[in-house]
Amino acid sequence: MDNLQWFMLLPAIVVTGLLWAVFLRVSLLWRRRRLLNTPLQPDYIEILSKYVPLYRRIPADLKPQLHGLINVFLAEKRFTGCGGQEITDIVRLTTASQACLLLLLLNRRTRIYPKLKTIYVYPDAYVAKCIESDGFLVVEGRSVRLGESWENGPVVLAWNSIEHSARGAHDGYNVVLHEFAHQLDQEDGQSDGIPLLENESQYRQWISVFDSEFDRLEALHRCVLDRYAFEDDAEFLAVATEAFFEKSIELEQQAPKLYQILTEFYKVDPAAWIKNDN
Numbered sequence: 497m498d499n500l501q502w503f504m505l506l507p508a509i510v511v512t513g514l515l516w517a518v519f520l521r522v523s524l525l526w527r528r529r530r531l532l533n534t535p536l537q538p539d540y541i542e543i544l545s546k547y548v549p550l551y552r553r554i555p556a557d558l559k560p561q562l563h564g565l566i567n568v569f570l571a572e573k574r575f576t577g578c579g580g581q582e583i584t585d586i587v588r589l590t591t592a593s594q595a596c597l598l599l600l601l602l603n604r605r606t607r608i609y610p611k612l613k614t615i616y617v618y619p620d621a622y623v624a625k626c627i628e629s630d631g632f633l634v635v636e637g638r639s640v641r642l643g644e645s646w647e648n649g650p651v652v653l654a655w656n657s658i659e660h661s662a663r664g665a666h667d668g669y670n671v672v673l674h675e676f677a678h679q680l681d682q683e684d685g686q687s688d689g690i691p692l693l694e695n696e697s698q699y700r701q702w703i704s705v706f707d708s709e710f711d712r713l714e715a716l717h718r719c720v721l722d723r724y725a726f727e728d729d730a731e732f733l734a735v736a737t738e739a740f741f742e743k744s745i746e747l748e749q750q751a752p753k754l755y756q757i758l759t760e761f762y763k764v765d766p767a768a769w770i771k772n773d774n
């Protein structure tokens with residue numbers, strides 16, 4: 497085939513490629529819609545009821561939506577065991593349910609952690625290679641970690657930390673909520689504590705509340721947030737998310753503005769779940 501023939505075929509190749517891309521997208525959306533409306537298997541619900549106390553706290557009317565998101569998450573994300581970790585339904589469901597809690601009413605039907613393809617799970621704390629720089633010197637070292645979220649997609653977690661986090665639903669420590677809050681933050685390509693919001697005024701309000709609450713809470717002697725929150729803006733959002741779901745009433749009392757803006761972002765009110773339960 498000479499160059500002229502290739503040139504004449506080019507529009508057909510481009511159109512076929514575009515049609516194929518549209519077909520794949522429509523199939524994905526159709527499959528998601530079906531999964532979002534499919535009830536969760538009863539044995540999966542049993543696992544969640546047994547291993548994830550936070551799941552038990554979610555109001556009954558929100559559960560079908562959470563179940564649908566879990567179906568999509570399990571179908572689209574791959575779990576890979578590292579260091580001998582076996583990937584059981586308990587591992588998958590404990591992780592997926594808490595990750596999906598952050599998406600509950602976000603109306604992100606087409607944005608379910610779009611960059612995330614694989615979750616790597618180690619049995620225990622793992623050693624990661626890290627490169628640090630003080631502006632002059634670049635040092636390559638190793639650090640022990642319980643979880644991390646990468647800007648380009650993967651999440652790495654230690655199973656004993658996932659399990660411990662799920663069990664202690666009131667201690668404000670939850671590695672899954674923490675790392676998946678980073679995923680939401682990183683969706684726009686930056687790890688800066690500012691996730692994708694709906695409009696300009698929301699961005700202005702978010703920055704104003706987060707900046708002032710960061711400074712105010714950092715100065716408190718007894719803060720509801722773990723001190724790790726004050727490492728930087730990205731950690732502040734991740735740790736505040738842990739407290740939002742696990743120390744909801746304390747966060748609402750100590751930092752009402754921060755609690756309110758997180759309520760608007762996650763579109764749920766976990767403090768009300770507790771109050772209504774009592």
Ligand SMILES: [Zn+2]
Pocket residue numbers: 674678730731734
């Ligand atoms: Zn973090």
